[in-house]
Amino acid sequence: MEEFKNFHLIDHALIQHKLTYLRDINTSKKKFRELVEELSMLMAYEVTKDLPLEDKEIETPLEKMTGKVIRGKKLTVVPILRAGLGMVDGIINLIPSARVGHIGLYRDHDTFKPVEYYFKVPQNPEDRDFLLVDPMLATGGSAVAATDYLKKIGAKSIKFLCLVAAPEGVKAMMEAHPDVPIYAAALDRELNEHAYILPGLGDAGDRLFGTK
Ligand code: PRP
Numbered sequence: 001m002e003e004f005k006n007f008h009l010i011d012h013a014l015i016q017h018k019l020t021y022l023r024d025i026n027t028s029k030k031k032f033r034e035l036v037e038e039l040s041m042l043m044a045y046e047v048t049k050d051l052p053l054e055d056k057e058i059e060t061p062l063e064k065m066t067g068k069v070i071r072g073k074k075l076t077v078v079p080i081l082r083a084g085l086g087m088v089d090g091i092i093n094l095i096p097s098a099r100v101g102h103i104g105l106y107r108d109h110d111t112f113k114p115v116e117y118y119f120k121v122p123q124n125p126e127d128r129d130f131l132l133v134d135p136m137l138a139t140g141g142s143a144v145a146a147t148d149y150l151k152k153i154g155a156k157s158i159k160f161l162c163l164v165a166a167p168e169g170v171k172a173m174m175e176a177h178p179d180v181p182i183y184a185a186a187l188d189r190e191l192n193e194h195a196y197i198l199p200g201l202g203d204a205g206d207r208l209f210g211t212k
């Protein structure tokens with residue numbers, strides 16, 4: 001794992017358990033959506049554990065005290081459309097003050113290269129902490145292009161969160177964006193000839209939205 005030093009596997013027992021049902025071909029669409037949401041929430045809990053805190057003076061029913069709250073910068077969740085959308089609700093249920101941006105990319109079926117079709121993120125990107133989310137990191141083309149875009153508009157703090165990663169995608173991200181930590185629930189074996197992750201979970205967008 002030395003060459004993957006920016007890669008963080010989040011292998012909590014609950015995450016591994018839910019991921020197994022997510023991968024299962026017999027899991028219904030309804031259950032698949034619920035699992036993506038639950039996994040995203042559990043992973044966001046881990047990924048945000050080091051967010052900077054600041055003091056806040058409050059009064060309990062008994063006395064004054066100094067508590068801690070998350071400091072300043074608003075976290076901005078950016079799903080890569082479409083499949084990344086499935087991860088948003090789980091994260092904003094946990095962090096309701098988070099803003100949400102959107103990056104529309106799809107992989108060309110023949111070249112596997114990302115094709116861009118939509119970008120919208122909140123203003124002042126240089127002052128925000130971005131959590132870029134997509135269930136799948138396969139060739140890495142989509143994650144690299146989305147990160148390129150965020151940096152181009154001024155983002156300085158970006159973390160990438162996915163559910164299943166392939167070694168090829170982790171390498172591509174680490175070469176293009178060595179400053180961006182990658183968090184995943186699993187590092188799978190390899191890509192097949194259609195650039196699908198093995199063993200993977202199939203096409204995340206199609207399973208979430210029932211398009212196949
Ligand atoms: C999937 C997935 C990622 C991308 C990963 O999206 O959600 O965005 O593929 O592959 P890569 O690492 O090789 O770029 P897809 O292009 O199928 O679009 P969709 O989410 O609209 O289904």
Ligand code: URA
Nearest residue numbers: 138196197202203204
């Ligand atoms: N996109 C998916 O949805 N699944 C894969 O295995 C690879 C890319």
